[in-house]
Amino acid sequence: MSTATTQGTSVGAAAACAEPRVIRERGQREVFCGLTGIVWLHRKIQDAFFLVVGSRTCAHLVQSAAGVMIFAEPRFATAIIEDRDLAGLADANAELDRVVDRLLERRPDIRLLFLVGSCPSEVIKLDLSRAAQRLSARFAPQVRILNYSGSGIETTFTQGEDACLAALVPAMPAAPALLPRSLLVVGCLADVVEDQFRRQFAALGVDAVDFLPPRRSGALPAVGPGTSFLLAQPFLAETARALEERGATRLPAPFPIGVEGTTGWLRAAADAWGVDAARFAAVTAPGIERARRALARPREQLEGKRIFFFPDSQLEVPLARFLAREIGMVPVEVGSPYLHRAHLAAELALLGPDVQLSEGQDVERQLDRCRAARPDMVVCGLGLANPLEAEGMTTKWSIELVFTPIQGYDQAADLAELFARPLVRRTRLVA
Amino acid sequence: MQLTLWTYEGPPHVGAMRVATAMQGLHYVLHAPQGDTYADLLFTMIERRDRRPPVTYTTFQARDLGGDTAELFKDAAREAWERFRPQAMLVGASCTAELIQDDPGGLARALDLPVPVVPVELPAYQKKENWGASETFYQLVRVLAGPSVPPPGTPRAPRPAGARPRCNLLGPTALGFRHRDDLREVTRLLERLGVEVALVAPWGATPADLARLGEADFNVVLYPEIAALAARWLQRSFGQPMVTTVPIGVNATREFVAEVARLAGVDPAPALADESLRQTWYSRSVDSTYLTGKRVFVFGDATHALAAARVATEELGFTVVGLGSYSREFAREIRDAAKRYGVEPLITDDYLEVEAKVAAAQPELVLGTQMERHIAKRLGVPCAVISAPVHVQDFPARYSPQMGFEGANVLFDTWVHPLMMGLEEHLLGMFRDDFEFHEGAAPSHLANVVEFRRDPAPAAARPDATPIAAPAGAPAPATPAGRGATPVAAAPGGPDAVAGDGPPSWADDAEKELRKIPFFVRAKARRNTEKFAQERGVTRITVETIYDAKAHFSR
Numbered sequence: 001m002s003t004a005t006t007q008g009t010s011v012g013a014a015a016a017c018a019e020p021r022v023i024r025e026r027g028q029r030e031v032f033c034g035l036t037g038i039v040w041l042h043r044k045i046q047d048a049f050f051l052v053v054g055s056r057t058c059a060h061l062v063q064s065a066a067g068v069m070i071f072a073e074p075r076f077a078t079a080i081i082e083d084r085d086l087a088g089l090a091d092a093n094a095e096l097d098r099v100v101d102r103l104l105e106r107r108p109d110i111r112l113l114f115l116v117g118s119c120p121s122e123v124i125k126l127d128l129s130r131a132a133q134r135l136s137a138r139f140a141p142q143v144r145i146l147n148y149s150g151s152g153i154e155t156t157f158t159q160g161e162d163a164c165l166a167a168l169v170p171a172m173p174a175a176p177a178l179l180p181r182s183l184l185v186v187g188c189l190a191d192v193v194e195d196q197f198r199r200q201f202a203a204l205g206v207d208a209v210d211f212l213p214p215r216r217s218g219a220l221p222a223v224g225p226g227t228s229f230l231l232a233q234p235f236l237a238e239t240a241r242a243l244e245e246r247g248a249t250r251l252p253a254p255f256p257i258g259v260e261g262t263t264g265w266l267r268a269a270a271d272a273w274g275v276d277a278a279r280f281a282a283v284t285a286p287g288i289e290r291a292r293r294a295l296a297r298p299r300e301q302l303e304g305k306r307i308f309f310f311p312d313s314q315l316e317v318p319l320a321r322f323l324a325r326e327i328g329m330v331p332v333e334v335g336s337p338y339l340h341r342a343h344l345a346a347e348l349a350l351l352g353p354d355v356q357l358s359e360g361q362d363v364e365r366q367l368d369r370c371r372a373a374r375p376d377m378v379v380c381g382l383g384l385a386n387p388l389e390a391e392g393m394t395t396k397w398s399i400e401l402v403f404t405p406i407q408g409y410d411q412a413a414d415l416a417e418l419f420a421r422p423l424v425r426r427t428r429l430v431a
Numbered sequence: 432m433q434l435t436l437w438t439y440e441g442p443p444h445v446g447a448m449r450v451a452t453a454m455q456g457l458h459y460v461l462h463a464p465q466g467d468t469y470a471d472l473l474f475t476m477i478e479r480r481d482r483r484p485p486v487t488y489t490t491f492q493a494r495d496l497g498g499d500t501a502e503l504f505k506d507a508a509r510e511a512w513e514r515f516r517p518q519a520m521l522v523g524a525s526c527t528a529e530l531i532q533d534d535p536g537g538l539a540r541a542l543d544l545p546v547p548v549v550p551v552e553l554p555a556y557q558k559k560e561n562w563g564a565s566e567t568f569y570q571l572v573r574v575l576a577g578p579s580v581p582p583p584g585t586p587r588a589p590r591p592a593g594a595r596p597r598c599n600l601l602g603p604t605a606l607g608f609r610h611r612d613d614l615r616e617v618t619r620l621l622e623r624l625g626v627e628v629a630l631v632a633p634w635g636a637t638p639a640d641l642a643r644l645g646e647a648d649f650n651v652v653l654y655p656e657i658a659a660l661a662a663r664w665l666q667r668s669f670g671q672p673m674v675t676t677v678p679i680g681v682n683a684t685r686e687f688v689a690e691v692a693r694l695a696g697v698d699p700a701p702a703l704a705d706e707s708l709r710q711t712w713y714s715r716s717v718d719s720t721y722l723t724g725k726r727v728f729v730f731g732d733a734t735h736a737l738a739a740a741r742v743a744t745e746e747l748g749f750t751v752v753g754l755g756s757y758s759r760e761f762a763r764e765i766r767d768a769a770k771r772y773g774v775e776p777l778i779t780d781d782y783l784e785v786e787a788k789v790a791a792a793q794p795e796l797v798l799g800t801q802m803e804r805h806i807a808k809r810l811g812v813p814c815a816v817i818s819a820p821v822h823v824q825d826f827p828a829r830y831s832p833q834m835g836f837e838g839a840n841v842l843f844d845t846w847v848h849p850l851m852m853g854l855e856e857h858l859l860g861m862f863r864d865d866f867e868f869h870e871g872a873a874p875s876h877l878a879n880v881v882e883f884r885r886d887p888a889p890a891a892a893r894p895d896a897t898p899i900a901a902p903a904g905a906p907a908p909a910t911p912a913g914r915g916a917t918p919v920a921a922a923p924g925g926p927d928a929v930a931g932d933g934p935p936s937w938a939d940d941a942e943k944e945l946r947k948i949p950f951f952v953r954a955k956a957r958r959n960t961e962k963f964a965q966e967r968g969v970t971r972i973t974v975e976t977i978y979d980a981k982a983h984f985s986r
Contacts, residue, residue: 028507029490033466053432055526055555060441061469064477079432083556086530095432102434106783119464119527122493152466153493153527364514383471383483390481 020348020357022339027362030383031312031337032399033152034160035118036065040403041164042075044188045213047111050076051103052150053096053128054118065399075110077103081120092126093134100135100145110143112217114164117149144217146171156337158235158313158402161188165212168220169242172212175224182208183269184221184248186240187233190405191215197256197408200266203283206273212239223248228272230265232256232407234347235314237340254346256407257315257415258322259291264346287409294413295326298420303328305423308375310384311335311361312398317344319379319401319415321351327416331355332375335366377419394422437782437802439757439820443553443563444525445470450567450657451521452484452605456637457571458517460508462500462528462535465490477823478606487511489528501533508539512546519547519575519638521567526555547638549574559780561656561732561758564604568633572661575641580668587670590648596695597627597647598674601662602654603634608735608819610634612832613653617678620688620835621651623702626695645669649694653677653834655734656758679738681711681839682745708836710843714747722847728753728794730777730785730803731818733761735833737768739798739817742842744772753777753792755785796850801825813849935964937972944974959984 035058038050052058059078066074079099085092096115104110113135115128128147136145148167150160165186175182183206185197194211201209210221225247231240234255244250253268254261263284270280307329309316316336323329334351335358341348358366363384370378371391378388378395385395396419406415440446444461451459452474461467468488474480489507491500508522522535536550551570553563590596600617603610618628629647630640644650644665650673652662662673672694678687685703692699713719727749729740733756743749754769755777756762762778769776777788786806789797797807797814801822807814816825817833832838937945948956956977963980964972 027490028468028488029465030468030471031465032469033464035466036469055442056435056438056440056559057442057444057467057526057555059435059438060445061466063437064469064473074436078435078438080435081432081556083554085432086556092432099432099434119466120530123496123527123530151493152464153491153496156465364510381472382476383468384475386475386479386481387483 020351020353020355023333023356023358025358025360025362025365027360027365029156029337029361030310030363030381031361032065032157032381033061033119034150034155034157034163035062035116035152036157037150037160037164038062038076038116039066040188041161041213044215045112045217046215047109047217048075048114049103049107049110049112050114050116051100052076052078052116052118053121053126054078054081054116054151055120056080058118058120075107081124086124092124093131096126096131097135100139104139104143113139113143113145114167115145115147116164117147117151119151119153122149122151122153144171156314158233158315159238159338161233162236162238165236166238166242168213169223169239169246172220172246173222174246175222175226177224177226179222179224179226180208181226181228181273182210182222183273184210184212184223184227184229184243186212186229186231186243187236188213189232189407193405193407193411196410200283200287201269204266204270204273204275204280206269206275228269230269231343232265233315234318234340234343235338237343240343252346254321254350255315255318257318258326258412259288259295259409260325260350261318261322261347262291262407262409262412263288284409291409291412295416298413298416299327301420301423302416304330305376306330306332306373307377307379307419308332308370308373309334309336310363310366310370310378310380310398311337311358312379312381313402314338314340315398315401316379317347317351317357320355321347322412322415323419324355325350326412327419329377329419332373333358333366333369335359335361337361377423394426396422433781435782439780439782439800439802440560441470441473441820442526442555443558443560443566444523444555445473446560446563446565446657447521447523447551447553447567448474448484448486449560449564449604449606450571450633451486452480453603453633454485454636454638456518456639457485457521458511458515458519459484459486459521459523460504460511460535460539461486461488461523461525462504462507462533463488463490463525464527465492467525467527474605477821478826479823480605484605485515485517491528496531500528500531501538504533504535504538505542508535508544509542512542512544517546517638519549519571520544521549521551521571523551523553524555529555547574562760564657565660565760568601568604568657569660569664571633571638572641572644573664575638576644576665576668579642579645585670595625595627596649596697597629598691598695599629599644599647599650599665599671600631600634601650601652602656602658603631604654604657605634606819606821607654607657608732608817608821608825609831609833610654611826612830613834613838615830616832616835616837617651617653620678620684620702621691623705624688624692624695624697624699625701626691626697645671647671649673651691656732656760677734677738678834679735679838680742680746680842681708681836683738683741684835684839705836708839710746710836710839713843719748719847722850723748725749725796725850726752726792726794727796727798728789728792728803729817730755730757730789730797730799732756733758733764735818737761737764738833739842740768740772742839743798743846746839747843747846749796752794753788755779755788796846798846815846815849934961935970935972938974941972941974941977944977956981 042050085095115132117128132145132147146167148163155163223246227248228251229243229248230251240250251268251272254264256262256265314336316334320331320334324331333356339359378393379398385397388395405411448470451457471484474484487507489503491503522539524535539548549570551567603614650662650665650671652658652673652675665671666673674690676687676690678684688699688702727743729736736756740751740754751772754774756765757780766776782802789806797803797812798817800818800820804814831841960977960980963983964976
């Protein structure tokens with residue numbers, strides 16, 4: 001379908017030097033909604049529970065996206081709206097209170113409860129922020145209750161994390177004015193990556209480093225005018241805005257993917273902290289060296305291969321930049337659900353104006369373009385991967401790129417391996 | 432509102448997708464927000480289908496809600512028609528679109544497409560996946576076969592002399608539990624009877640095929656959850672009788688053959704003598720003696736749960752200690768069967784309730800869905816999966832039907848093998864610290880282990896309990912906190928700390944000896960040994976005390 005293509009398919013002016021070429025489309029979007037973020041968020045914040053207020057579809061989605069029941073006792077659940085809840089809103093609020101009572105009684109270990117809005121709760125205008133206030137009054141200080149929307153009508157896949165983190169920002173304590181400046185790293189990272197970055201910042205002399213989200217909800221970092229923040233993920237528009245409203249300053253940088261991205265990202269902090277060039281070089285050299293060495297092998301397998309990205313996590317631009325500049329792959333089309341021009345500025349400059357970008361989606365037309373281009377590799381969601389494999393294309397599931405530690409020097413080769421593996425597999429299988 | 436950790440069924444439009452995806456030449460246009468496309472991966476990843484489901488989603492967003500979502504739907508439907516050129520279209524709404532009330536049926540009619548358009552209204556806040564599949568199949572059959580329905584009262588023309596009897600097989604869909612293999616097994620069974628399969632639907636059928644459903648002599652309903660409604664309509668409209676016995680298990684398969692033979696007017700003998708049937712002999716062979724009276728808890732969709740309870744009792748000699756289903760539409764059948772087995776019927780789609788009931792029933796084997804597999808794992812009870820909701824493991828590469836005589840063989844293997852491991856463990860692992868069966872391996876979620884430890888009557892606490900039934904978290908209840916879980920760590924502080932009437936202390940070598948006993952009987956061994964020692968005023972337990980106690984209690 002390509003409904004609402006009233007604006008049609010417009011190809012940006014390629015001639016304009018810095019302006020990237022962008023196909024903008026509105027049609028069927030083959031993407032997850034923001035509820036999917038719960039799958040990794042609930043593992044990251046270890047005392048948080050995510051209660052989706054939605055339909056059976058929402059429950060089924062989260063369950064299916066989580067790989068069908070990997071965790072016997074998950075820290076997420078759905079309050080499924082039923083017919084009688086739709087009859088009147090007062091009723092729905094009382095029902096929600098009852099569900100939260102039952103849940104917190106069952107899980108006394110929970111310290112932070114997110115009420116997560118969904119398409120149906122948005123459409124019936126169930127006010128979850130008021131519900132969160134009401135319930136907080138009852139359960140504070142044992143349990144903090146916040147809300148955000150992961151609905152498909154408002155969020156695409158990773159934007160659910162953005163909405164969740166943005167909901168945490170008002171709960172962050174105010175940094176005392178007299179305190180020296182601090183660095184805040186924003187966006188879910190694997191614990192191992194977080195620890196690596198913490199060591200690197202310490203070596204650079206940047207000692208006051210916090211991460212959002214924290215691993216325990218009680219450890220929410222402070223924020224204030226003395227806070228500079230680095231985005232670790234490219235999909236955090238709302239969170240960045242909320243932090244800026246608290247007086248924090250964003251350090252513009254590429255994203256810490258690959259050697260170049262990681263170096264640029266660390267350098268943004270180093271420059272802000274006035275770290276001299278020699279020290280920066282000394283701190284980063286070992287990581288850069290290791291990564292370059294480790295990238296040699298996947299580069300042999302991937303160099304010159306043409307790659308096509310379907311929109312998914314908004315990681316597509318940094319990934320394409322890494323694959324193009326450090327691995328020698330050739331991006332055919334780089335699709336992203338949304339291109340945040342300001343946050344991607346450094347990335348787009350590195351990627352160059354000649355790469356075909358696309359924003360939004362009309363999946364059928366994009367499939368047509370993909371088939372016509374016959375790329376060596378297609379990065380796409382789980383709904384498309386097997387059908388494209390069956391058509392003879394080699395695919396990489398994009399969701400794995402969100403679930404795997406890929407940031408930083410020591411993960412650069414792991415990231416490249418994720419792309420090399422499907423191609424290697426093809427060459428191995430002879431049956 | 433219902434608090435739901437896991438759902439047994441998806442929303443009703445997923446049921447509609449299962450029907451549409453099973454068919455050929457049909458396209459489903461679904462009014463749904465962005466994100467609902469997740470359902471595609473159920474088919475492409477879990478079932479490993481090599482094609483996308485034939486579904487177009489409108490994927491509206493918040494900004495569209497202020498505008499014209501109805502126009503969005505019409506554009507989507509028109510473009511889907513132009514691109515896919517289906518023989519018929521199915522149109523409907525998912526839960527969110529139901530709230531905005533755009534009337535996909537009316538909008539699609541207004542498009543005046545040159546093919547039949549079948550609207551399906553699936554109330555997402557009341558109904559679920561199987562109901563959605565059933566309703567969708569029924570509406571498709573009614574709309575597409577409707578034009579060939581004879582006037583009421585028209586007698587059914589007798590089958591021409593010499594013509595082979597023909598039947599339709601109704602019910603198999605995409606994402607069904609072993610539908611692919613059941614279909615092959617039942618087809619083979621019918622071939623042996625000399626009955627021709629006229630059509631299979633929805634599996635592999637085109638809309639044009641559905642129009643010809645009335646031609647066959649009778650219908651076979653393989654999955655009542657999905658096809659009973661349509662089959663009843665076909666019976667009323669075309670006078671086609673229907674076979675409702677579901678051939679799962681040897682006895683049910685024999686009854687199925689008899690029923691088909693009667694309707695087809697053929698001799699049942701060729702299908703009854705199946706040389707590949709091994710289950711009946713395996714069940715009678717002496718090594719199966721230990722299966723006698725095994726306590727089984729059965730939960731699944733109605734068809735598979737009912738069949739499993741019957742096979743368990745009649746064909747394997749188990750005792751059913753729990754029977755339940757999430758198929759509310761078949762609550763009556765489940766209640767009737769539960770009465771026969773003398774158990775309380777459990778009709779619920781609340782996973783937490785099922786979990787509590789399984790724990791309370793203390794079964795030695797759980798026959799359930801993937802979710803009961805998790806419950807069983809936590810309780811340390813073996814489990815075999817008998818029903819949807821499906822998991823990627825439920826689509827084995829090998830032929831693995833549930834129906835027919837080969838299906839009965841498969842049931843024997845899949846239900847007995849988890850128990851075999853228990854037996855091996857019992858005999859071989861009695862005094863060996865198995866690398867898999869240690870207490871740290873089972874409970875991955877502490878919160879629940881604590882909960883189950885509070886359970887006043889875990890199996891291990893009963894003197895007659897069979898070891899395998901002991902919940903993984905059971906060691907604790909009768910022993911001081913922390914002891915059951917970390918006996919070695921507790922030992923150093925133990926000896927001196929114990930005084931007066933407290934439990935006797937354990938010598939280090941005795942603790943080590945105790946650890947060689949499989950964890951699921953260790954708590955009992957510890958308790959018995961301590962009781963034995965206390966009764967005799969022994970304050971320090973040695974290796975000798977353990978074996979003295981063992982001898983005492985095994986008298």
